[in-house]
């Protein structure tokens with residue numbers, strides 16, 4: 001359990017809040033002119049993934065099945081938690097906790113039914129105006145992700161996802177529409193969620209279905225698609241600044257931290273290499289050019305990444321204002337993993353750390369690792385940092401009296417607040433906000449379960465869509481309210497502790 005070294009202290013305007021993603025929360029997958037996304041095609045599969053690399057396997061056959069599925073089929077992202085019809089209630093509950101900010105995403109397919117449409121889908125635009133109006137009502141600052149794992153299915157089918165260079169222009173049009181339509185309502189933006197993730201799960205991040213690239217080096221396809229996303233991100237940043245100089249636009253990466261399994265130099269080298277790999281693309285978004293180690297990797301793999309004449313200039317002109325990231329857990333890495341226990345993490349497998357506890361899904365909780373990560377990223381980027389995702393997925397139980405007693409979530413939050421405070425007050429890190437992942441229970445990205453619950457607000461729906469969708473405050477709802485009210489200084493959770501049932 002991480003204990004803070006220095007007295008707890010946060011900047012007076014620290015942006016406390018919570019996060020969701022359109023594809024995991026909105027539901028209403030085919031309502032009011034929304035086009036299909038790849039996420040609408042991911043079926044629920046019995047869980048128990050020990051190997052996280054398997055969770056995103058997806059073929060053209062799976063796509064065919066999804067397109068021909070009837071109402072009885074179980075595609076959890078199609079229903080989410082029906083936030084499309086509950087957003088007022090959800091935002092009101094967030095306001096009750098005292099949120100200063102709400103990180104959410106806009107679904108491209110809701111803004112343009114088909115990405116090539118001349119005109120945007122007015123009903124989709126109107127929905128987000130309503131959401132931002134609710135946020136404003138409570139003084140909650142939206143932090144909006146333009147692309148959170150839900151590329152329109154149209155680009156998958158017509159351009160093979162982000163592999164097609166045409167998608168850059170389509171995304172630029174979408175980004176421009178968002179910046180123009182929501183000017184004055186939104187000033188904090190992120191371009192791509194977990195920008196490095198395409199290298200681990202290309203289907204949801206890039207709309208890349210491997211069997212559609214017969215005869216091609218799929219590695220090369222991914223690096224090409226990543227290049228297109230980098231160009232799109234840079235163009236979006238430039239447009240966002242031109243349309244509203246008030247806009248603060250950040251990148252967002254999956255902050256994974258790999259500790260050397262032993263002090264053997266080979267383990268140290270292996271851990272450094274694996275941790276460094278997550279910075280490949282955030283480096284481009286921050287520094288406006290490919291880092292040497294990524295160029296070296298592309299060269300050594302013998303890959304060819306097609307660039308267009310002005311691409312270097314576009315990257316240089318589209319660098320971000322701040323760096324945000326997701327952080328859940330840490331792993332170990334070893335030069336030789338034979339015989340070592342592996343442990344799953346956020347879309348990765350690592351060597352199990354014998355000194356850390358594990359969640360029911362095997363993710364190893366490590367608040368000190370958040371402090372390590374903050375130091376590492378601030379030293380690397382020297383830009384303001386924002387924790388865009390941090391949270392604990394757990395199996396919550398509704399007790400006899402209807403309450404949901406979740407001391408494990410309070411403890412997780414408590415120690416990560418301590419770690420952030422020390423990073424700020426001991427290590428000089430500039431950190432300006434924190435959004436807990438999932439502000440409210442939502443469909444798990446990797447397993448598509450509801451059982452893996454993150455929220456301070458319980459939603460009555462199960463893995464199969466059964467339930468009332470009624471919202472209910474968990475005990476941790478009141479704890480987070482206390483943490484926010486005290487600006488992170490009153491983290492004592494003992495008054496919330498009860499007898500285990």
Ligand code: BGP
Nearest residue numbers: 021194326346393444445446447
């Ligand atoms: C991150 C995603 C989020 C969220 C989170 C938790 O990778 O950005 O969308 O899902 O992981 O993961 P999961 O939902 O798989 O437990």
